Amino acid sequence: MERGETAVRAEIALRVNGEERRVVADTRTSLLDLLRERLGLTGSKKGCDHGQCGACTVLVDGRRVNACLALAVAHQGADVVTVEGLADGDEPHPLQRAFVENDAFQCGYCTPGQLCSAVGVLAEAARGWPSHVTADLAADGVELDEAEIRERMSGNICRCGAYPGIVAAIREAAGGGTAR
Amino acid sequence: MEFLRPTSWGEALAAKADAPGAVPIAGGTDVMVELNFDKHRPEALLDLNRVGELATWSEEEDGRLRVGAAVPYARIIGELGGRLPGLAMAARTVGSPQIRNRGTVGGNLGAASPAGDSHPPLLAADAEIEVESAARGTRMIPAGEFYTGVKRSALAPDELIRAFHVRPAEGPQQFSKIGTRNAMVIAVCSFGLALHPSDQRIGTGIGSAAPTPRRAFEAEEYAAGELDWAGRSPLDERVARRFGELAARAAAPIDDVRGTAEYRLHALSVMARRTLTWAWKDYLNGGATACA
Numbered sequence: 001m002e003r004g005e006t007a008v009r010a011e012i013a014l015r016v017n018g019e020e021r022r023v024v025a026d027t028r029t030s031l032l033d034l035l036r037e038r039l040g041l042t043g044s045k046k047g048c049d050h051g052q053c054g055a056c057t058v059l060v061d062g063r064r065v066n067a068c069l070a071l072a073v074a075h076q077g078a079d080v081v082t083v084e085g086l087a088d089g090d091e092p093h094p095l096q097r098a099f100v101e102n103d104a105f106q107c108g109y110c111t112p113g114q115l116c117s118a119v120g121v122l123a124e125a126a127r128g129w130p131s132h133v134t135a136d137l138a139a140d141g142v143e144l145d146e147a148e149i150r151e152r153m154s155g156n157i158c159r160c161g162a163y164p165g166i167v168a169a170i171r172e173a174a175g176g177g178t179a180r
Numbered sequence: 181m182e183f184l185r186p187t188s189w190g191e192a193l194a195a196k197a198d199a200p201g202a203v204p205i206a207g208g209t210d211v212m213v214e215l216n217f218d219k220h221r222p223e224a225l226l227d228l229n230r231v232g233e234l235a236t237w238s239e240e241e242d243g244r245l246r247v248g249a250a251v252p253y254a255r256i257i258g259e260l261g262g263r264l265p266g267l268a269m270a271a272r273t274v275g276s277p278q279i280r281n282r283g284t285v286g287g288n289l290g291a292a293s294p295a296g297d298s299h300p301p302l303l304a305a306d307a308e309i310e311v312e313s314a315a316r317g318t319r320m321i322p323a324g325e326f327y328t329g330v331k332r333s334a335l336a337p338d339e340l341i342r343a344f345h346v347r348p349a350e351g352p353q354q355f356s357k358i359g360t361r362n363a364m365v366i367a368v369c370s371f372g373l374a375l376h377p378s379d380q381r382i383g384t385g386i387g388s389a390a391p392t393p394r395r396a397f398e399a400e401e402y403a404a405g406e407l408d409w410a411g412r413s414p415l416d417e418r419v420a421r422r423f424g425e426l427a428a429r430a431a432a433p434i435d436d437v438r439g440t441a442e443y444r445l446h447a448l449s450v451m452a453r454r455t456l457t458w459a460w461k462d463y464l465n466g467g468a469t470a471c472a
Binding site: 008010027028030049050051052054057063064065066068069070071073074117120121124129130131132151152154155156 | 181182183205207208209211212213215216217225227229254257258261272273275276277278279281282362363364
């Protein structure tokens, strides 16, 4: 073990939305607090702080995780994408556009987490990862119908109940046309 | 709080020997809840994410799979679902997709909560836990001896969980869990079942209905003797019901915020009856495993 890495504060270097960032932080800091309070990226929300609501969902090395349950200092060198990093300049991510067009939110608080989670869903389905409701486990890809989307998005809660719009938006972004 | 970051298994063992109070962390999905809510202030955290071998699995010479303590649930489902169907079914009920991307069986074992979803399938499949300390080396602990009390295990303070060893399923396996919804649920109670046709035996695991996860020995012996392994005749409904009753009798549940003891006993008898019915149906259909 390198000396100095046992300290109560540690320097954390990671890549956030394509940019190298370095911060010295308390070793207890969650990735969510680091993003929000140290890097000023307040898109990711702290809804419950214990992995129940999904509002803090971000992508770490391409996979969706709850940032509140990720210890920042354990993510040296990680590649993190938050909702702020989804758009391509002024061009919204296809999921962002679909969320707007399908009324996939009301208050918007859970939306950053819903969006990052949905990006994860599309990637996982493309890789053929089965879900609890997948019938054909040998298929190369997964067709994201309503049941698949609902199961795969089950880690993201929306208190406004915008679920029908969220399902429709993801379905549209997945290329399945409108769900309603 | 000190943060220890070993880059090899040897360093991890040395660090744990120096600081037995250090809490190991891999996915963080359990440890972070305690930290965020200040329920627990560990003197140190031992980050195992740089010990790469813990996130790998292999086939051993004895025919068993050796699965590293830090292989996340998502990979158990995707890479081992065909060979460890009971554990994969249980893994699919853990938290949410986000949590399954990070949470690990090693973490479930380390926490040793009676409600942990990995425990019933590990018990039913006769898994063994490989633990190690710098001072005393490696020892193998059968799952049935690993859990010693509510959130207590046979792990010594200077030991770390390295892997679990389990035979690939040679018969159908099932897992059932009761909760208020499908996602983000801590089990009210759960039941795992594995058929071992080559020695005409049944393995079981009860979750969240006793101070520790435990097997239902009486139910196992009863069903093993009643089932027509060679003739493959259909399951007698009375046998299934009796199996359920005996499974519930092995439990010692309490009333708590998630459910009453009475409800848990009833639910267990139903889950045991159903999982045996499903597994036996799969066995009659010649399927080695129920689903991947």
